[in-house]
Each structure stands twice: as structure tokens, then as C-alpha cells.
Amino acid sequence: MxxxxxxxxxxxxxxxxxxxxxxxxxxxxxxxxxxxxxxxxxxxxxxxxxxxxxxxxxxxxxxxxxxxxxxxxxxxxxxxxxxxxxxxxxxxxxxxxxxxxxxxxxxxxxxxxxxxxxxxxxxxxxxxxxxxxxxxxxxxxxxxxxxxxxxxxxxxxxxxxxxxxxxxxxxxxxxxxxxxxxxxxxxxxxxxxxxxxxxxxxxxxxxxxxxxxLIYGQANNSQEHFQQEHKIISPYFIKRTEAYIRENLHEPLNIELLAAQAGISVRTLFNGFKNYLGTTPMAYLKELRFEQAHLELINNEHLSITDVAFKWGFTHLGRFSQEYKRRYGRLPSTIHKQKIV
The missing domain is CATH 2.60.120.10 (Jelly Rolls)
Known part of the structure; x- marks a missing residue:
């Protein structure tokens, strides 16, 4: 072969x-x-x-x-x-x-x-x-x-x-x-x-x-229904999704669940976030979780960086540290040291 x-x-x-x-x-x-x-x-x-x-x-x-x-x-x-x-x-x-x-x-x-x-x-x-x-x-x-x-x-x-x-x-x-x-x-x-x-x-x-x-890679009986969606999303759906994300930051969220909560399709929700907020739903979720992780680290010197990262769904610690530095100008490991000094 x-x-x-x-x-x-x-x-x-x-x-x-x-x-x-x-x-x-x-x-x-x-x-x-x-x-x-x-x-x-x-x-x-x-x-x-x-x-x-x-x-x-x-x-x-x-x-x-x-x-x-x-x-x-x-x-x-x-x-x-x-x-x-x-x-x-x-x-x-x-x-x-x-x-x-x-x-x-x-x-x-x-x-x-x-x-x-x-x-x-x-x-x-x-x-x-x-x-x-x-x-x-x-x-x-x-x-x-x-x-x-x-x-x-x-x-x-x-x-x-x-x-x-x-x-x-x-x-x-x-x-x-x-x-x-x-x-x-x-x-x-x-x-x-x-x-x-x-x-x-x-x-x-x-x-x-x-x-x-599976659904996008394997032939199935939905393919004849694929078509471009032209529905115009209302800002109401975006605001409702923003509120839901903020209230459920600690829950296992994905874009499918967010779309279901908004009562619209994934594509419509994605396009709505891009058009109105200039980001994607999951990127928006990620930013809010970084904010929570940042607040916990600066307000409690006894918390483990690993525990805080995992709590908010950041499972790759090296990547978490680098992205944290890009947002807040310093590595999370330096925060507790500066407090001690």
C-alpha cells in the first residue's frame, strides 16, 4: 500500500x-x-x-x-x-x-x-x-x-x-x-x-x-440542510449571553450551551459577538475568567497559582503565565513576592 x-x-x-x-x-x-x-x-x-x-x-x-x-x-x-x-x-x-x-x-x-x-x-x-x-x-x-x-x-x-x-x-x-x-x-x-x-x-x-x-468531518443526513444563515441578530441576544456568562463563570461552559441559552444557533451567536463586541463568545469568557484569576491572586497571597489557574479552567500553567503577563505586565509568580517585599 x-x-x-x-x-x-x-x-x-x-x-x-x-x-x-x-x-x-x-x-x-x-x-x-x-x-x-x-x-x-x-x-x-x-x-x-x-x-x-x-x-x-x-x-x-x-x-x-x-x-x-x-x-x-x-x-x-x-x-x-x-x-x-x-x-x-x-x-x-x-x-x-x-x-x-x-x-x-x-x-x-x-x-x-x-x-x-x-x-x-x-x-x-x-x-x-x-x-x-x-x-x-x-x-x-x-x-x-x-x-x-x-x-x-x-x-x-x-x-x-x-x-x-x-x-x-x-x-x-x-x-x-x-x-x-x-x-x-x-x-x-x-x-x-x-x-x-x-x-x-x-x-x-x-x-x-x-x-x-464527527458532524463536520463525516458524511451525514444533515448536509442537504447546510445553507448560509442570514438572520440578523439583535443586541438583546448578546446582552443576555454576556449576563449568562458572568453569572456562570465557574460552570463548564461552551459555545453550544451559550447558543442554547440565547435561543439561537452557534453561527448566529458567533457572528453577533464579532459584529457587536469585536470578539468571540469563548474569547469573551476567557477574558472574564482571567479577570477573576487576577483578582484572586492579588487579593490573597496564600492562594496557590496552580489552584487558581485550574479553578478557572486554565489547565496549561505555562501558557496561563505567559498570557497573564501579556494582560497584566508581570508573571503571576511575581505577585506574592512583591507583597512579601
Whole structure:
């Protein structure tokens, strides 16, 4: 295969993720019915049968929850199995084989999923699968309600009850490769104690990026509704959003939530802030949080700079210090020293 067409990152790079530890091992099981029950409790009830048993059956599953709408799992069967969940109903599912392959029959689509082509499965579509023996998969489960809330803030003309994706997530495509890079970052963050992305404020922003990589990068049934928005925003919406930001500075805010509070689309809110305030909603939020961090540091010499930065969502301390200096003319580390002197 031409290296120019091969992705740098694919499913096989997720074979030994440190995030999956004995502490989050859900089960190791030799009984098919018990395995089906355990997996069904995490996803949904389904049919599971061995296609042709060649040795003793064995299955194992790890599961990690995040502070957001995403759940990560690693699932493996020792034998070829047929899986029939029918309709996923309440969640989206991304399945990435880390080795081996699976056969996916999804609505009118039938394809082979392997380490370079994952399956992206949407609710509301019939689904049957055949997982081949010894083909562990990394599974990303996204809550339907939360994901569609996010989508509606971006796809203002999309009024469908559900977003349906092209089920083939091909990592040779730049958009899918970008999603996989974000996923790799998330796996590393969850495996690292006190990683900045484990902070709710930071995770909210990262989760939005992960969702956007899908809705803007993967073909879906909203694309026919994309059109330029000409709605003229009233200053009232901007003032209402400003007030909401100030009252909720300590909360995990993102632009999707702000748009929902204003009752307008993300694009409209973004354009309104640019037109009336000369900035973006998230840049405005960032400035207010810097103001709060600055006030706390100059008014209390006993506060830790790290604690103050993390409290207000600034998880990269080096960048926080440099941006603080650009705004206030000195590094935060010099404030307490000057008070002591």
C-alpha cells in the first residue's frame, strides 16, 4: 500500500491502552449467556451466538466513564460471534478494531471493519454484526440526547429527530484521522492522573471538538440542510449571553450551551459577538475568567497559582503565565513576592 495513502494512526495503535486497567475490568467470562447479559447492561439487550465454536469460549470487557457524555470500552470475544442488537436507540457507537476484523450490516450498508475502517453507528437503523475471533475493539459510546443537543446548536436548519452518519469511518481520510488523533489524546488523558483534560471545564471544550470532528468531518443526513444563515441578530441576544456568562463563570461552559441559552444557533451567536463586541463568545469568557484569576491572586497571597489557574479552567500553567503577563505586565509568580517585599 502506498504510504501516502496510509494513515499515521489507526486501530492497531490502540491495542495496549493504559487507560484499561484491572480496576475497570467489568468481566472475564467463559459463559456465553452471562457475557450477553453483561454486555447488554452496558449497551442494550441483544442476541449473541457463537457461529462455529473451535475452542473454549472466553470474553472480556473493560469500561471507562468520562465526566461528559462519552463512555469508552474494550471488548473481545475468543470465538466468531454473531451480534444482533437491532436498533441502538439511545446512543451512537464507534467501534474500532485494534486487530482482526468484523463484518457490519447496517441498514442498507454491508462492509468489513478493520483497523483502518471503523464503524460509526447511529440510532434508528437496523444493525447486525459478526465479530471474528480474537478481534478486540475499542468502543466509543456517545449518549444520543447529549450529542443531538450539541448538533442542534451547530446545524440550525436541521430539524430531524436524529443525525444519521455514513457508517464507514475511514481513517485514510483527513477528517477521520483528525477524530482518531483527538481520541488518542483523550485516552492518554484518562490514563494520566490529574491530567488537565480531567478538569470538567477543559473536558467540556474537548468533548465539543470531538463531536465537531464527527458532524463536520463525516458524511451525514444533515448536509442537504447546510445553507448560509442570514438572520440578523439583535443586541438583546448578546446582552443576555454576556449576563449568562458572568453569572456562570465557574460552570463548564461552551459555545453550544451559550447558543442554547440565547435561543439561537452557534453561527448566529458567533457572528453577533464579532459584529457587536469585536470578539468571540469563548474569547469573551476567557477574558472574564482571567479577570477573576487576577483578582484572586492579588487579593490573597496564600492562594496557590496552580489552584487558581485550574479553578478557572486554565489547565496549561505555562501558557496561563505567559498570557497573564501579556494582560497584566508581570508573571503571576511575581505577585506574592512583591507583597512579601
Amino acid at each position: 502506498n504510504s501516502a495513502n496510509s494513515p499515521d494512526l489507526c486501530g492497531r495503535h490502540f491495542q495496549n491502552e493504559m487507560v484499561f486497567q484491572p480496576s475497570n475490568l467489568l468481566f472475564q467470562c467463559h459463559d456465553l449467556n452471562e457475557t450477553c447479559l453483561q454486555v447488554g447492561q452496558i449497551f442494550k439487550p441483544h442476541r449473541l451466538k457463537i457461529i462455529q465454536q473451535k475452542s473454549d469460549f472466553f470474553a472480556s470487557m473493560h469500561m471507562v466513564r468520562t465526566v461528559g457524555s462519552i463512555q469508552l470500552s474494550r471488548l473481545e470475544y475468543s470465538e466468531d460471534v454473531y451480534i444482533d442488537p437491532d436498533d441502538l436507540e439511545q446512543f451512537y457507537l464507534i467501534q474500532i478494531p485494534t486487530k482482526g476484523y468484523a463484518e457490519i450490516q447496517y441498514a442498507t450498508h454491508k462492509f468489513i471493519s478493520y483497523d483502518q475502517v471503523a464503524s460509526l453507528l447511529s440510532p434508528g437503523q437496523s444493525l447486525q454484526m459478526r465479530w471474528h475471533a480474537g478481534s478486540p475493539q475499542l468502543i466509543v459510546k456517545i449518549a444520543k440526547e447529549d450529542f443531538l443537543f450539541h448538533c442542534r446548536q451547530h446545524l440550525s436548519h436541521f430539524q430531524q429527530h436524529s443525525l444519521v452518519f455514513d457508517p464507514k469511518l475511514d481513517f485514510s481520510r483527513p477528517s477521520a484521522a483528525y477524530f482518531l488523533q483527538l481520541l488518542k489524546t483523550l485516552m492518554m488523558a484518562l490514563a494520566t492522573e490529574q491530567h488537565p483534560l480531567q478538569h470538567p471545564l477543559a473536558f467540556k471544550q474537548f468533548e465539543s471538538s470531538l463531536f465537531n470532528a
